[in-house]
Amino acid sequence: MAEMKFQLPRGTQDIYGEDVSLWQKMEEIIYRQCELYGYKEIRTPIFEHTEVFVGENDSSDMVNKEMYTFKDKSQRDLSLRPEGTKGAIRAFVEHKMYGNADMPVKLFYMGPMFRYDRPGKGRYRQFNQFGIEAIGAKSPLLDVETIALGYAIVKAMGIDNVVILINSLGDDESRANYTKALKSHFAPYLKEFCSDCQRRYQQNPLRMLDCKIDKGHQGFTSAPKCRDYLNEESKAYFATVLKGLDDLKIPYKVDDSLVRGLDYYTNTVYEAVPKDDDGQQATVFAGGQYDGLVDTFGGGQLSGVGFGMGMERMIALAKEQKGLVVEEEKIDVYLISLGNISTYGAKIIELLRSNGIKAEMDYQKRSLKAQFKSADRYKAKVIIVAGENEYDNNTVQIKDTVDKTQENVRFEEIVDKVKSIIC
């Protein structure tokens, strides 16, 4: 045997065997729930012009270090998509979906995303995200709907210890006021903060609230709360969101320090995390509302709301909680062939399959014993034995593996006989 030459590139994975069943099950759940909630699938390209993903204020770390960016043969500057929202919005604007009479346009996407991160627990360079975007309307009820859909999927996956961390950044006006207040509050302590916080102070002071190093600093504990800077409209909006969650009995916790990574969020931001976790590395889905994003793509003043969900993490949680049960693989018929029977076995197998019966056979001329073992492994309900005698007489032996009876059956009656046993 030649030696093995290749290994997976760092941060990628092969999904196969039993895991594939879990993924398929999750995908089914997602399709089903999206159908119920009225979200239609959109499939955007896996790469786009780099500018699609680069927002005006995105911190350079994300863009420079974590995107798979390349030039194609015509020197176009392209990037593998690091997330789903931007592509969906680009498509929304490009195809003028806002012409649709029914706003919002509700979309979902699912598929691989790429980030040049160092791989960690449940983190890959090619990973899979599912996400939704409701574009073209602004309503606290719509925010709640997105959370409800995410929560429904999580529950359908058998994960039931998830809580929604939620906060409101307020509209542009509120946000600007709060940012100003934060800056003046932090100014005197700035020298005592970590280098990251000093950088964030300039770029995006809201982000400082996420800092784990300076968390306990008195300057942090006494920092002004986002909530106190919401104007009346934003307050009412947020109150309605919370009431909506109450009504739907979705467990949530208002978290003043939740600001999310990106700058485009306004008003509602949320993050679904497992309850017993320390809130670290365990976000299941996260999203928020965005007033200005569509316009940066040239789509006008349309609001949107949506979330992204990490599918690898969902699978991991579902496995931990044994929520997703995949029924074991079973076949109806295993065909054992003996001696030289030409293509008789294949003919029988095809006959069964074309009649909707799951059937397998041996392809290696193995011993009778080995073939019986295979039949056991497949948990076949019926075993058919076809040897030279049967071939000559155009019959088979059909054995019921449950009551262990066996009888000689003519070729024409195989399907009826098998069906009578497995039904």
Next chain:
RNA sequence: GUGGUUGUGGUGAAGUUGGUUAACACUCUGGAUUGUGGCUCCAGCAUUCGCGGGUUCGAGUCCCGUCAAUCACCCCA
């Protein structure tokens, strides 16, 4: 990007201060049983220890590099 740990057959793994045939278990293949399985018994399955180089009479064991995994940070659109 930083630091730690790890890498032996299809799987789980043992491998003592470097010493010649790489333990054991499961699985698999064949046979006992030449056409009736699940039990039992017997036999077989790694020219080689992630990959590359070095030290040595001798390397799975030591050294360097590299690839990958994993954990804790950083980050997480």
